[in-house]
Amino acid sequence: MKELAKTVRKASKQLLKLNKETKDLIFDDLIKGLDSNRKLILEKNQLDLDEAFKNDLNKAMVDRLKLSDERIDDIIKGVKTIKDQPEIVGSFYDEFTNDLGLRVKKQRVPIGVILMIFESRPNVVVDCAALALKSSNAIILKGGKEAKHSNEILGQIIQDSISKYVDKNVVSVLASDSREQLNGLLSLKEEIDVVVPRGGHGLINHIFENAKMPVIAHYQGLCHMYIDSDADIEKAVNLVENAKTQRTGVCNAIETLLIHKDILPKVNDQIAKRLLAKGTELRVDEKFSQATKGDFVAAKDEDWSTEYLDNILSIKTVDSLDEAISHIDEFGSNHSECIVSNNQENCETFLRSVDASCVMVNASTRFNDGGQLGLGAELGISTTKLHAYGPMGVEQMTTSRYVVVGDGQIRS
Amino acid sequence: MKELAKTVRKASKQLLKLNKETKDLIFDDLIKGLDSNRKLILEKNQLDLDEAFKNDLNKAMVDRLKLSDERIDDIIKGVKTIKDQPEIVGSFYDEFTNDLGLRVKKQRVPIGVILMIFESRPNVVVDCAALALKSSNAIILKGGKEAKHSNEILGQIIQDSISKYVDKNVVSVLASDSREQLNGLLSLKEEIDVVVPRGGHGLINHIFENAKMPVIAHYQGLCHMYIDSDADIEKAVNLVENAKTQRTGVCNAIETLLIHKDILPKVNDQIAKRLLAKGTELRVDEKFSQATKGDFVAAKDEDWSTEYLDNILSIKTVDSLDEAISHIDEFGSNHSECIVSNNQENCETFLRSVDASCVMVNASTRFNDGGQLGLGAELGISTTKLHAYGPMGVEQMTTSRYVVVGDGQIRS
16 A cells, blocks of 8 residues: 555656646546446446345445446536636735735645545546546545446546546555555555545544544534524425435435424424425424324434434424524534524524534525535535535645745845 | 543633624733733743753753743733734635525634644743634643743633633643643544644654644744755855844754755855854765865764754755755655745746745745734644645634525525
């Protein structure tokens, strides 16, 4: 692993010389490569799907793993979006001239070498490789073994499109899945500048315990929506439905709905009806159960700390805004949190008190997404407060240094 | 330690409600407290100095430890500077309204709880406490035991000025110096958001090995100045003198001078004369020694990797710009690096190839400093590339989250 990482580190320096024109050529070659190799990609993906079937992988994972012509179209569209973004690496900002005539400016520069760790979803390989190229970072992509064949072929296509212009090792895809390999990588703080893990509790904890370099975790989304005592009923019901069911199995969907006791009797039946029609399983507290028509599963303690990634919603009645905030403080994962309220003061208290990468007022949590928030494409959504908090796009894959240009100025 | 950190975490939430007016009152009380307790501060400082004398502490450390009326004036001036800075916590930027009418904005929010680890220099306690208050972060300040009494009294004065307004534990000064205490703190990733160590190799390495939370290291400054083949002789000599001798024992002073072989015979005698007049000890390579009048200490291999923090300079002759860049790549500490050159292309190659928090062209490395670069005051100079690279002021002590305000918008 050390040899590989050293090769990537050395290759990364070549990226500093790439201009936009050359990057565009690489992106064009990549798009062509993906388009002309559809058959091969789908064949390799089928090998992973066969394996998944043998290993009885759950439906959600198989769905994330599966590629199709349409999904390849989406991947290509993603590369085009990243290609068309403005070139920000190397750009200057916050310039000023000081009293001595020194020109001081900040400059966006690449981080260097990024280690990305993720599960299933072969599209992540292409998205992240394109983002790395755009931000002039080298990247080591370590996917799960369940996507081994898919990741391998995508890695080859990416390297083929790079190799004419720079050392192809600037994008290195590792398809195996051994813990020794992972731990080996996590110790290489001289060669790797940052590790970006996308995954659940076990993976993220393992990385934090073992990584010797900085970690920007893209941890789970245990997201809440809180319906305040004074909220618009129709909007509240629509928002709950959208935040839970527009797409399940994504990190910015809600897992727990908190309802103020005073508004409970006005929204409970509508919410239950609307969600049950969408096939949502409701796990509810006693107050909700007693107030609402129908039979419901009783929520257990562990429901408040579970990211279902599925069409399941836990519902809890709270006595006050403060209780809602405390619940989020205890169980939230710093991802996306929403208040539905017409009370300006309560909205401000919620905003001030809730710590999450994106806090929403009267809007679906599904909007916490790089595309929706104006970043174009994203590496993922960071739940780490340092460096990048929330969707992480090209800009968040750079750092800023100072450049000082003088004419012989000395300090007195 | 866990109890303390939990107390600080809890206290930190009170800072979210502080407005500028209240902060100003705290700063005023702090200034009064420092001013009216000068005698007591100096008495306590004397206890540390007595101890340092007994323990035969080196001169540079004693100098950093020693307080005086003048230094207390400087500390007070520092607090005033921080008080007068604009209030950026809670401020919004990059606002836009999307197609659906959603208002999207980024907001600067405090990081939360910062653990600061530093050696000697009691003034750091007040500077960092003031920066933490200004950025609405709670801070645990862990200084070296050599400054125990000084840090303790300064911590008391700070807490006295805070306690009228918020829980005084938002600034907690730890005066002991045990490794167990330190390691205990480094394991508390739920309570502490980031650790900022200021120090040398041993301390920084220990922190990286043991910290379970993100680290923003303020590591040593092994800074270089490179005199290119085409450089202005007079400016070059002035810059070398300033970067080495204007103040020794600081991180942004240079340790190694790299001279292009073609310009060597034109600058060597002047540089030697000027530095020897300032009492600088020169440790030079053979080429410099042979070309230059006088007797010099021969540089050893370890000189290239030594941060002297003293009035000593190593000098190496290089055959090319590339050799200079390779030398910096191998021995530099990502702090401050300078090229002295009239050749635009060489300056650009240097800027593109050298990785440091501040890269200078024809300017003294001593300008890599929060005050000089427009930040006002600084917590230190980060050599970590993530989150903050270079001087770390109030802005770098915040993070940014998204705030999305809607009117019931859902995602389709």
